[in-house]
Amino acid sequence: MNAKPDWDAAQYLRFEDERTRPPADLLARVPLSDPKRCIDLGCGPGNSTELVAARFPDAVNQGLDSSPDMLEKARKRLPDLSFILGDVNTWSDAAGYDVIFANALLQWLPDHAALFPRLAGSLTPGGCLAVQMPNNLNEPSHVAMREVAADGPWAEKLANAKAERATIGSFGDYRSWLVDAGCRVDIWQTTYVHALANLEAIAEWFKSTGLKPYKVLLRFPRLFIVAVREG
16 A cells, blocks of 8 residues: 555545535436445545445445545444455455445546546446446536646645646546446436535635635536446
């Protein structure tokens, strides 16, 4: 695992209601009724894992994350579930999962042309890969981050932090990669408009994620993918 600052679970959960809407919307589109094994990749403090476990209470539900702080919160929140410290960059599972859920994670990982087929390869026949990724690098919040980052003595450090975020592919890219991996694919994008108290609240939102290395409306496009592996 890469040595880097841990995520701040408490800061992340300051906007738990807003952050939980996208995984709930994603989960509602998973077309399975009785999966046996489910895993929440990048489970964070367990808010998305809780949704998966509530939807599929008879399944073996697990969470995986690279952040010890996030996993500590997840285990306290859901003591009956199994949470694993691991790196999705190298994760795979030969036994196969019926549901692989990845909410607001994969945008941090490189080489999606290889990553998405690898994840699809860890699905059982008929299993579902459900993905949500923020697609907001061209939104005002992130444009402002880059402008500020380029105009000060901190420019080099913030440029390196920005490089950790992958550029989201096109709709056609993900469809092609996943169809070639044997999946049928549903792709859509939604822009959530969050009413935040002030400019400082937007900074507080991103402190736990993109800003770590405007009453105001925050546009937040998120890309959703549901891929079902053909039996």
